[in-house]
Amino acid sequence: MTGKLRMKNVDITNLTIKEASKLIASKQIKVKELVNLHLGRVKKLNGKLNAFITICEDQARHQAEKVDILIAQGQKLGPLAGIPFAVKDLFSTKGIKTTAGSKVLENYVPVYDATVISRLKNANAIIVGKTNLDAWGHGASGENSDFGPTHNPYNLKRVPGGSSSGSATAVASGSCLAATSTDTGGSTRQPASFCNLVGLKPTYGRVSRYGVIAMASSLDTMGHMTKTVYDNALILNITAGKDEFDSTASDGIVDNYAEHIDKGVKNIKIGLPKEYFDGLEPKIKAAILKALKILEKLGAKIVEVSLPHTEYGVAVYYIVQPAEVSSNLARYDGIRFGFGREMFGAEAKRRIILGTFTLSSGYYDAYYLKAMKVRRLIRDDFINVFEKVDVLICPVSPTLPFKIGEKNTNPLDMYLADIFTVNANLAGIPSLALPCGFIDDLPVGIQIIGPDFSEKLLYQVGYAYEQETKWYERTPKL
Numbered sequence: 001m002t003g004k005l006r007m008k009n010v011d012i013t014n015l016t017i018k019e020a021s022k023l024i025a026s027k028q029i030k031v032k033e034l035v036n037l038h039l040g041r042v043k044k045l046n047g048k049l050n051a052f053i054t055i056c057e058d059q060a061r062h063q064a065e066k067v068d069i070l071i072a073q074g075q076k077l078g079p080l081a082g083i084p085f086a087v088k089d090l091f092s093t094k095g096i097k098t099t100a101g102s103k104v105l106e107n108y109v110p111v112y113d114a115t116v117i118s119r120l121k122n123a124n125a126i127i128v129g130k131t132n133l134d135a136w137g138h139g140a141s142g143e144n145s146d147f148g149p150t151h152n153p154y155n156l157k158r159v160p161g162g163s164s165s166g167s168a169t170a171v172a173s174g175s176c177l178a179a180t181s182t183d184t185g186g187s188t189r190q191p192a193s194f195c196n197l198v199g200l201k202p203t204y205g206r207v208s209r210y211g212v213i214a215m216a217s218s219l220d221t222m223g224h225m226t227k228t229v230y231d232n233a234l235i236l237n238i239t240a241g242k243d244e245f246d247s248t249a250s251d252g253i254v255d256n257y258a259e260h261i262d263k264g265v266k267n268i269k270i271g272l273p274k275e276y277f278d279g280l281e282p283k284i285k286a287a288i289l290k291a292l293k294i295l296e297k298l299g300a301k302i303v304e305v306s307l308p309h310t311e312y313g314v315a316v317y318y319i320v321q322p323a324e325v326s327s328n329l330a331r332y333d334g335i336r337f338g339f340g341r342e343m344f345g346a347e348a349k350r351r352i353i354l355g356t357f358t359l360s361s362g363y364y365d366a367y368y369l370k371a372m373k374v375r376r377l378i379r380d381d382f383i384n385v386f387e388k389v390d391v392l393i394c395p396v397s398p399t400l401p402f403k404i405g406e407k408n409t410n411p412l413d414m415y416l417a418d419i420f421t422v423n424a425n426l427a428g429i430p431s432l433a434l435p436c437g438f439i440d441d442l443p444v445g446i447q448i449i450g451p452d453f454s455e456k457l458l459y460q461v462g463y464a465y466e467q468e469t470k471w472y473e474r475t476p477k478l
């Protein structure tokens with residue numbers, strides 16, 4: 001086959017990291033060709049989708065050529081060699097503008113890479129661009145970006161979820177094979193489920209936070225999105241592990257998350273937390289129950305369980321998180337970084353005011369301290385339930401991807417979008433979101449939640465379900 005013919009045969013909208021790596025290793029495609037195909041798609045679609053704030057065309061081409069040379073020389077390469085990646089614009093990237101989705105940092109160019117980024121680079125991944133997001137990670141729709149909303153590739157009038165809106169849209173639209181994301185209260189899982197993707201929120205401390213613009217430091221986790229569960233596991237192999245620059249990064253051993261991913265779910269006990277199904281939209285509930293039936297057929301045991309403090313999650317989150325936000329955003333004073341504080345958008349200002357209030361003398365005990373006590377009860381609920389079951393399965397979002405403009409005039413409405421995701425952050429435990437079907441042509445997701453550092457098990461359960469259903473094969477028509 002000639003080079004041209006080979007390229008034509010590759011449909012990048014369906015391509016996974018696993019397949020791309022095989023094509024590269026067997027020399028059926030050059031990294032430069034693969035990267036060019038993706039850059040072409042990024043540029044073609046960005047006017048429509050607004051997934052990228054910065055496109056790294058020159059750097060990506062240059063890196064691709066370098067990897068091709070290493071391959072030609074027969075050198076040993078990293079496990080993500082030549083894989084086109086997008087990076088949420090909250091991760092510091094050396095020499096590449098990093099805006100946090102805010103005009104405050106519109107011209108900010110970091111002088112160093114976040115640990116996740118340097119690890120991806122060492123694995124020879126290629127960064128094609130920096131993705132749009134709700135400014136500072138504040139939001140659940142992508143509409144809080146100072147650079148305009150991102151559109152859901154499955155329905156352009158709908159939101160892709162947030163805050164990692166651009167990362168989800170970039171992967172789902174076939175503009176890259178994977179993207180980094182963060183998850184402080186659901187920002188990886190909710191957009192993943194709105195865009196038919198797999199998104200991991202790791203255990204707090206599993207992946208270093210160093211170099212990622214902090215939102216709420218006790219809740220922030222560094223995730224990523226992919227088309228498939230296997231691809232997702234491959235990335236955690238690279239990003240997980242201790243880091244001398246982040247004292248909260250765990251030094252516990254890093255599993256090989258992709259190995260034995262096909263072990264199946266025989267005799268795995270799956271809990272169905274009843275609080276996550278009360279009042280849920282019937283069609284979403286039906287989609288999740290159907291997923292559980294499939295897992296049951298594969299040999300899992302399903303039991304109903306209770307997490308009695310679930311209902312306090314959103315209230316606790318919207319006290320603890322703004323408190324930490326108000327402290328983290330204090331450093332953007334117009335002197336050390338970026339432009340002045342008058343450039344903050346309405347949502348960031350709202351959180352700074354709320355957070356400053358709940359931390360102020362006289363109110364601290366009534367709000368922050370009390371919220372921290374309830375946070376402990378929420379974690380205890382999970383600890384207790386994991387004595388009875390191995391993992392939990394529940395919805396990611398109480399609604400389908402909503403219309404652009406539908407919720408952004410009412411902050412409380414938007415906050416309630418986080419009802420099923422924030423508790424895993426408050427408890428610090430991992431959760432894997434993955435596709436479980438379509439309703440009215442819009443994607444729906446489930447999440448598999450497990451105890452601390454159970455990522456390998458989450459991948460195993462997710463993989464078993466995915467192999468039966470293969471929802472990832474349904475790509476958007478763009």
Ligand code: GLN
Nearest residue numbers: 137139140184185186187
């Ligand atoms: N939607 C949540 C919020 O606005 C989650 C954000 C996140 O995880 N970064 O706080």
